[in-house]
Amino acid sequence: MSHISARTEGFKPAKNGAHLRTDGGIEVLMPWNDQSGGGGQNQGGGGQGPWGSGGGPRRPWGQPPRQQPPRGPQGGDLEDLLRQWRERFRFGGGSGGSGGGRGFSWPLIAGILVIGWLGTGVYIVDEGERGVITRFGDFNRVTGPGIHVQLPPPFEARQVINVTGQRTTEIGLVTRNNQSTDVPDESLMITGDRNIVEVHFRIYYNIKEVSDFAFQVREPDNAVRQVAESAMREVIGRRQLEPIITTERGAVEQDVETLMQQVLDEYQSGVQVLQVELLRAAAPAAVIEAFNDVVNAGQDAETARNNAERETSRIVNEAQAYRERVVREATGEAQRFIAVHNEYRQAPQVTRDRLYLETMERVYRNGNLVILDSRSGAVPYLPLDGMVRRNAPTQPQAEGAR
Amino acid sequence: MQRNLPFIFGAVFVVLLLVANTMFIVRQTEQAIVLRFGEYVRVINPPGTNEPGLYFKMPFVDSVVSYDRRNIGLTLEGQPIVASDQEQLRVDAIVRWQITDPRRFYQSALTEDGGASRLETFTEAAMRRALGGATSNDIISGRRAQLMQNIEADLNASAATELGVRVVDVRIRQADLPDATRERVYERMRSERAQVAGRLRAEGEREAAIIRATAQQESERLRGEGDAERARIFAQAYGRDPEFAAFYRSMRAYDYALEDGTPIVVAPDSDFFRYMQRRTGNR
Numbered sequence: 001m002s003h004i005s006a007r008t009e010g011f012k013p014a015k016n017g018a019h020l021r022t023d024g025g026i027e028v029l030m031p032w033n034d035q036s037g038g039g040g041q042n043q044g045g046g047g048q049g050p051w052g053s054g055g056g057p058r059r060p061w062g063q064p065p066r067q068q069p070p071r072g073p074q075g076g077d078l079e080d081l082l083r084q085w086r087e088r089f090r091f092g093g094g095s096g097g098s099g100g101g102r103g104f105s106w107p108l109i110a111g112i113l114v115i116g117w118l119g120t121g122v123y124i125v126d127e128g129e130r131g132v133i134t135r136f137g138d139f140n141r142v143t144g145p146g147i148h149v150q151l152p153p154p155f156e157a158r159q160v161i162n163v164t165g166q167r168t169t170e171i172g173l174v175t176r177n178n179q180s181t182d183v184p185d186e187s188l189m190i191t192g193d194r195n196i197v198e199v200h201f202r203i204y205y206n207i208k209e210v211s212d213f214a215f216q217v218r219e220p221d222n223a224v225r226q227v228a229e230s231a232m233r234e235v236i237g238r239r240q241l242e243p244i245i246t247t248e249r250g251a252v253e254q255d256v257e258t259l260m261q262q263v264l265d266e267y268q269s270g271v272q273v274l275q276v277e278l279l280r281a282a283a284p285a286a287v288i289e290a291f292n293d294v295v296n297a298g299q300d301a302e303t304a305r306n307n308a309e310r311e312t313s314r315i316v317n318e319a320q321a322y323r324e325r326v327v328r329e330a331t332g333e334a335q336r337f338i339a340v341h342n343e344y345r346q347a348p349q350v351t352r353d354r355l356y357l358e359t360m361e362r363v364y365r366n367g368n369l370v371i372l373d374s375r376s377g378a379v380p381y382l383p384l385d386g387m388v389r390r391n392a393p394t395q396p397q398a399e400g401a402r
Numbered sequence: 403m404q405r406n407l408p409f410i411f412g413a414v415f416v417v418l419l420l421v422a423n424t425m426f427i428v429r430q431t432e433q434a435i436v437l438r439f440g441e442y443v444r445v446i447n448p449p450g451t452n453e454p455g456l457y458f459k460m461p462f463v464d465s466v467v468s469y470d471r472r473n474i475g476l477t478l479e480g481q482p483i484v485a486s487d488q489e490q491l492r493v494d495a496i497v498r499w500q501i502t503d504p505r506r507f508y509q510s511a512l513t514e515d516g517g518a519s520r521l522e523t524f525t526e527a528a529m530r531r532a533l534g535g536a537t538s539n540d541i542i543s544g545r546r547a548q549l550m551q552n553i554e555a556d557l558n559a560s561a562a563t564e565l566g567v568r569v570v571d572v573r574i575r576q577a578d579l580p581d582a583t584r585e586r587v588y589e590r591m592r593s594e595r596a597q598v599a600g601r602l603r604a605e606g607e608r609e610a611a612i613i614r615a616t617a618q619q620e621s622e623r624l625r626g627e628g629d630a631e632r633a634r635i636f637a638q639a640y641g642r643d644p645e646f647a648a649f650y651r652s653m654r655a656y657d658y659a660l661e662d663g664t665p666i667v668v669a670p671d672s673d674f675f676r677y678m679q680r681r682t683g684n685r
Contacts, residue, residue, distance in 0.1 A: 134429065134430055134454075135455070136427050136454075136455045136456035137427040137428055137429030137430055137432070137454045137455060137456075138429075138430060138453075138454040138455040138456075139430045139454070154427075188578075188584075189576075190542050190577070190578055190579065191543075192542070192543035194539075194542070194587065195587065195591050195594075196584065196587055196588070196591070214430075214431075215430045215431050215472065216472055216473060217472055217473040218431075218470060218472040218473065218474050218475065219475065222475065223473070223475055223498070226475060226477070226496045226573070226575065227496075227573070229575055229576075230496060230573040230574065230575045233574075233575065233576055233577075234546055234547065234574075237542050237543040237546055237577070238543055238546075263571065263573070266570070266571065267473050267498060267570060267571070268473075269473075283591070284588070286588045287588050287591045287592050287595065289592075290591065290592040290595035290596060290599075291595055293595060293596070293599045294595050294598050294599045294602065296599070297598070297599035297600070297601075297602035297603045297606075298602050300602070300603050300606055301602045301603055301605055301606020301607070301609070302606065303606070304603075304606040304607050304609070304610040305606055305609050305610055305613065307610060308609070308610035308611070308612075308613035308614050308617075309613055311613075311614055311617060312613055312614065312616065312617035312620075313617075315614075315617040315618060315620070315621045316617055316620050316621055316624070318621065319620065319621035319622070319623075319624035319625050320624050322624065322625050322628055323624045323625060323627050323628030323631070324628070325628070326625075326628040326629060326631070326632045327628050327631045327632055327635070329632070330631065330632035330633075330635040330636055331635055333636070333639075334635045334636055334638065334639035334640075335639075337639050337640065337647065337650060338639050338642070340650060341639075341642060341643055341646060341647075341650070344643075344646055345643075348646075352646075352649065355649070355650065355653050356649075356653065356673070356674075357674070359653040359654075359656055359657055360656070360674050362657055363656050363657065363660055363666070364666065364668075364674070366660070366661075366662040366663070366664075367660050367662070367663065367664045367665070367666040368663050368664060368665040368666060369665075369666050369668060370665055370666065370667045370668065371667075371668050371669070371670050371675070372667050372668070372669060372670075
């Protein structure tokens with residue numbers, strides 16, 4: 001009986017490893033236990049492992065008995081109970097019908113119970129779900145969407161599992177009310193170049209083999225999480241910090257997905273990893289400022305380059321301008337010379353004298369002229385400085401010198 | 403009839419009692435061993451077989467111990483490991499395991515919890531052996547997969563036969579630096595970043611300097627081109643009559659070179675004054 005009683009919670013993983021089954025079934029008969037003074041009901045309700053209660057050899061044990069509705073009042077001693085039952089039988093069987101106004105007949109109740117019992121074998125599997133049916137614990141069949149009938153418990157048990165629906169698990173952060181909080185213990189990972197990176201990611205998966213999912217791995221969703229974190233840490237550990245947070249994010253996602261699928265297949269977990277989404281891969285908060293400064297430095301360098309480029313165009317344009325100017329001036333001057341020279345050739349002496357005199361005329365008029373006889377030998381003693389400053393006295397001196 | 407009722411009930415009880423003690427179910431996810439007065443009789447549905455279902459036993463004589471037959475997870479948190487380069491690491495590991503020999507398991511561990519804690523001890527020892535001989539770099543990155551396989555093999559050689567389990571997989575979830583070291587790592591990361599930032603800025607300046615210098619080079623080249631062209635033009639023009647060109651150019655130079663008020667010493671017998679001294683000139 002104790003085994004049978006496990007029909008609804010049939011696939012809940014056992015909390016304790018071993019269930020020792022010996023003569024446990026007795027406990028279904030509650031009154032008898034009460035009578036024997038063992039505190040039977042309490043004994044049944046403890047939910048402890050077989051070894052918990054100590055004392056004596058292996059104790060009779062079983063799951064807490066399922067209390068069937070028609071069992072009638074509990075407790076009391078055997079005599080009371082029997083007396084009550086005798087009375088009931090008198091109502092039901094004695095009058096042979098509901099003549100006395102009490103609509104109470106045993107066959108009717110039994111019929112309702114049987115129908116109700118059979119009714120528990122009808123179940124519905126939604127689109128995207130699969131029903132996994134075990135017969136006496138033995139995997140029997142998988143049923144698709146629709147309405148189905150199974151043998152009622154304890155003969156068959158079912159587990160309806162959503163297989164195509166996307167399941168997700170997030171690692172490195174906890175999302176509550178659309179606000180995600182970092183979980184440093186999960187999110188901080190060490191990279192191949194001994195840096196620490198903060199990684200948040202999400203796994204999308206569903207079930208490709210429902211019987212494996214139901215039977216092969218205990219707490220498969222938890223296993224997916226553990227494998228995901230381990231795979232991510234392994235992948236991060238093989239790479240360098242900078243690529244992880246910049247260019248190789250896609251590759252990280254891909255590697256984690258591949259590695260996870262490989263491990264989960266090795267476990268025969270029946271899980272299909274659909275996608276690994278890297279939500280965040282960045283420097284941890286403690287060093288983020290230094291990282292931002294690198295970005296700033298890059299900008300600064302870019303600015304310096306841009307400034308230099310701007311100056312370049314100025315410098316080059318100036319030089320081009322110089323070249324064009326100089327060439328044009330030279331051309332012009334050359335043309336002027338050629339023009340003058342052409343005239344000079346007509347009358348060389350006259351032109352030469354004229355040019356000389358015109359030039360000297362201009363020069364001497366503007367200059368501070370000192371006419372000095374070179375033969376007098378006074379040149380070395382001339383106070384040239386004074387002559388530059390004082391314009392007027394130079395003339396008499398010059399006169400005097402002459 | 404009413405007199406018989408107690409006997410009928412009694413008989414039903416006895417039958418139920420017998421049935422409950424005779425039949426038992428081994429589920430798809432379980433395996434079981436049958437003991438007769440504590441002595442091993444048989445095993446049902448161990449991994450590798452597929453025989454779950456309804457079973458019978460001798461009532462009150464046989465007892466059944468059932469175990470999970472699935473892949474079970476065991477987490478080891480924060481194991482302190484000293485790597486071969488004396489670096490302290492905190493290693494978390496996940497062991498996936500399965501009871502493969504329930505008889506052995508019953509003998510050595512009795513319960514799953516007991517087995518798990520034994521396995522934990524074995525794993526700690528195996529991790530020390532495998533990771534203690536590796537450098538911290540290997541553990542963190544280089545040979546992580548290899549080391550995990552070594553631990554798995556070690557466990558399968560030691561714990562597996564002793565406990566009647568199979569280790570499906572060992573994964574180093576986290577191989578991390580202790581908190582004190584973590585701050586040092588942050589410090590180093592900061593200094594590295596500062597270095598990179600400095601390098602970027604310096605590179606920027608270097609490139610800017612190069613760009614400017616290149617511009618200067620281009621500028622000089624252009625100016626040189628201009629100067630060369632100018633020289634060629636003049637050479638061509640003045641080449642027609644070098645003597646006159648020298649005279650002509652000198653005249654222009656005198657015109658431009660001398661500022662107003664520049665003292666000029668001239669001999670009275672210079673060309674300019676020749677008619678000042680002699681009506682006919684002195685030539």
